[in-house]
Structures are given as C-alpha cells and as structure tokens.
Amino acid sequence: MSNRGAQTREKLVETALRLFRDDGFQSTTMRRIASEAGVSLGNAYYYFASKDELVLELYLVVQRAHRDQALPLLREGGSLAENLRMVLHSGLDVMTPYHGFGGAFLQSALPTTSKSSPFSAESADARAMAIDLMREALTASHQRTPSSLENQLPTLLWLTYMGVTLHWVTDSSPGQRRTRTLVDGLAPVVAKAVKLARLPVARSLVGDVATLIAKATAREEETVR
Incomplete structure (x- = not known):
C-alpha cells in the first residue's frame, strides 16, 4: 500500500x-x-x-492502547491478583470513551458468523494480542501457574476479561462503577483459584479445564481453516 x-x-x-x-x-x-x-x-x-470491518480496526486500536497502558504498570514479582486487577482496570479505562455504543456493538458482534465477533477468524490478531497481555501478567507475577494449565491459562484469563467486558457494556451505573467493583472482587478470586489449582485434590478438575480449553481452541482453528 x-x-x-x-x-x-x-x-x-x-x-x-x-x-x-x-x-x-x-x-x-x-x-x-x-x-x-x-x-x-x-x-x-x-x-x-462495511462498518463491521471498521469495528475490527477498533479492536486493534483498543488492544494496542490497552497493551501500551498496561505493560508499564505490571509489577515484577507482584501478586497475580494485583497484576490481573491492573490489567482489567486498564482495559476498562481504554474502552470507556466507547461505552455509548456498546449495546449496538454487542448486537453486531454476538452472532457467531459476524466478523465483528471477538471470537471470529477476522479478530485473530486483536485476540492474540489480548491473550499475550494476559500471559505477560502471569509471567510478571510471583504466583506459579500449574504446569497443566500453563498454555491454556492466558486464554482462560482472556475469557474472564470478555465476561467483564460484557458486564461493562450493559452497566448503566455512573462511570460503570459496578463493573469496577466486580473487577476489584474478581481479581483476587481468580488468583486464589489459580493457587488452589496447584493442590493435588484439584488436579483432576484442572485437567478437565485444560482439556476443555484445548478442544475449544482446536474447533476454532478448524473453523478458521
């Protein structure tokens, strides 16, 4: 070009x-x-x-801004709860100017065949950046990741972020205060769950989660082909 x-x-x-x-x-x-x-x-x-293709550009713009804002704030050796909380809040900070059209955007992105879907093949670059940011947060944190979840956990954290985003889109409280409260409570819960996943009693459950994520990823890759 x-x-x-x-x-x-x-x-x-x-x-x-x-x-x-x-x-x-x-x-x-x-x-x-x-x-x-x-x-x-x-x-x-x-x-x-179409406008859908411009929404894909929005994904990239937002994700680049999210990464630029979050990476310098990651604390090496910090707790996973602290780093995850910071990553989730910085994501909301970057998205805040676009909250007004969140509902209309959601209607466009929800159909599985939509190019605007964050799970579509067309969104692969933005999705990869988002998952990599979660990987950076895990790497910076002192909390060790269960070996059986090492590859899948960044994707699982990104899915958690997608859930937070869905809540944010529908949050009508001033400044989306309810979503901010959700993030403050969710980050330590996720960190505790990751810590508990290292215990022998949780190995079977962790294995099931890892297998489930692997299967979901495989189906996505087959669809892309």
Whole structure:
C-alpha cells in the first residue's frame, strides 16, 4: 500500500472511531464516515467493505492502547491478583470513551458468523494480542501457574476479561462503577483459584479445564481453516 493509501486508510479509521464514540454505531453510516474523512464513498468502500470491518480496526486500536497502558504498570514479582486487577482496570479505562455504543456493538458482534465477533477468524490478531497481555501478567507475577494449565491459562484469563467486558457494556451505573467493583472482587478470586489449582485434590478438575480449553481452541482453528 502506498503512503497516500495508508494515510487515507488511517484517516477513515480515525474518523469512524470518532463518530462511533461521539454519535453511536447505528447513527454512523459509511457515507458519513467518507464525507467527514474527505474521501469519496467508493474510495471508502475500497478500504473497508462495511462498518463491521471498521469495528475490527477498533479492536486493534483498543488492544494496542490497552497493551501500551498496561505493560508499564505490571509489577515484577507482584501478586497475580494485583497484576490481573491492573490489567482489567486498564482495559476498562481504554474502552470507556466507547461505552455509548456498546449495546449496538454487542448486537453486531454476538452472532457467531459476524466478523465483528471477538471470537471470529477476522479478530485473530486483536485476540492474540489480548491473550499475550494476559500471559505477560502471569509471567510478571510471583504466583506459579500449574504446569497443566500453563498454555491454556492466558486464554482462560482472556475469557474472564470478555465476561467483564460484557458486564461493562450493559452497566448503566455512573462511570460503570459496578463493573469496577466486580473487577476489584474478581481479581483476587481468580488468583486464589489459580493457587488452589496447584493442590493435588484439584488436579483432576484442572485437567478437565485444560482439556476443555484445548478442544475449544482446536474447533476454532478448524473453523478458521
């Protein structure tokens, strides 16, 4: 892609995200995005076939910002509860400007066939970045991960983050205070669960969880192919 093409694409993304944030997802049309970006509608469709594709760009923008904000705050040798709490709160901080169109976005992303789904093949890059951030949080923490869950735990933590995000989207409390309270309570519970998973009595359950995540991942990879 030429420099001019890259600049046009970046301008479209910047304009779309601003309109999504300020006016909502449903009220923002491709025609308006093109108009405010100063490009023709045909040119806009050349770079992005639909608003769904621009939502995929939002994933990447948010995840890059989340990673940039969270990584410097990870405390080497800190507790998993502390680092996980920080990662979850920083994710909410980055998403906060987009809360207004969360409901409309959720309707678009929920269908399993939607490219906007965080579980879709098209979302693979953003999903990989999010899972890798969870891996960084685990690595920084002093708490040891059960060997049987070492590969799957970052994905499991990302799924926990997805649950927090779903709660945040539907949270109408001022500043999404209920979701912040959820994060404060959830992080130590998850850390305790990981610690308990190292006990012999939990090995069977941990093995079941690891197998379940592995099967789910395998099905996803087969779908992508």
